[in-house]
Amino acid sequence: MTDEKQHIGSLFDRIAPTYDGLNHGLSLNIDRRWRRKTVALMPPVEHVLDVAIGTADLTIAMLRSGKAQRVTGIDLSREMMRIGEEKISNLLPSMGRQGGAVDFLYANAQEMPFGDASFDGVTCAFGCRNFSDLDAGLREMYRVLRSGGQVTILEFSYPSNKLIRCGYDLYFSHVLPFVGRLVSRDKTAYTYLNKSVKSFCWGEDFLRHLTQAGFQDARFETLTFGIATIYIAKKKEDLGLPRTT
Numbered sequence: 001m002t003d004e005k006q007h008i009g010s011l012f013d014r015i016a017p018t019y020d021g022l023n024h025g026l027s028l029n030i031d032r033r034w035r036r037k038t039v040a041l042m043p044p045v046e047h048v049l050d051v052a053i054g055t056a057d058l059t060i061a062m063l064r065s066g067k068a069q070r071v072t073g074i075d076l077s078r079e080m081m082r083i084g085e086e087k088i089s090n091l092l093p094s095m096g097r098q099g100g101a102v103d104f105l106y107a108n109a110q111e112m113p114f115g116d117a118s119f120d121g122v123t124c125a126f127g128c129r130n131f132s133d134l135d136a137g138l139r140e141m142y143r144v145l146r147s148g149g150q151v152t153i154l155e156f157s158y159p160s161n162k163l164i165r166c167g168y169d170l171y172f173s174h175v176l177p178f179v180g181r182l183v184s185r186d187k188t189a190y191t192y193l194n195k196s197v198k199s200f201c202w203g204e205d206f207l208r209h210l211t212q213a214g215f216q217d218a219r220f221e222t223l224t225f226g227i228a229t230i231y232i233a234k235k236k237e238d239l240g241l242p243r244t245t
């Protein structure tokens, strides 16, 4: 494991206890709506890989909606996953389900420990902008997805409206680092999050990365004035045609 990966893992380990509260509080719960919308755009499938599962909020939305029967989640922060595991074990009995619906695995999105075409669907919420190599992460998502399967990605984006941009810049450059530092007591984590959001690609640019990774029919839907975006793309259907020699 390189220093860079250890760095991301330990950064999220440090903010894990306050991550959910800050997310929901600072976004006035809009983040929950974004995750529900992301799930609404997925087809119902059996087994989903949730990349950068964190504290499992997207996985919970998938299980609640019935869009996924089983989820495997990977992440580089054990602490984020520990909290996610706790939330899942509280949730499942209330849904009349036993354990075994969700597996958490400490693994890097850029070198996944799964065989080709292992999953019916792949999701990732607010994970991609943390990858040191976005293209390697997207190529891995493509590789582990079955043919005809859909990748569904939720990520922050940069609004096009100038007025909204001002509010966005103010929020990510000042409000988030200040409140994040105060609540999490971590001096650097929320400054990093601010930088990671503003330096990341979005819209057509992100679609190009999906296409380069091999995906087809890539498209996006913006949310809340373009503050966040959902990206959807497919892995080519394998028609099982006999090979010609």
Ligand SMILES: C[S@@+](CC[C@H](N)C(=O)[O-])C[C@H]1O[C@@H](n2cnc3c(N)ncnc32)[C@H](O)[C@@H]1O
Binding pocket: 008, 009, 012, 051, 052, 053, 054, 055, 056, 057, 058, 074, 075, 076, 077, 080, 107, 108, 109, 110, 124, 125, 126, 127, 130, 131, 132
């Ligand atoms: C902002 S959180 C998002 C968590 C969750 N998906 C959500 O919707 O709240 C980003 C997560 O990505 C994880 N992460 C970052 N880089 C990763 C990588 N290369 N492989 C796996 N997980 C990674 C972090 O550890 C962190 O838990």
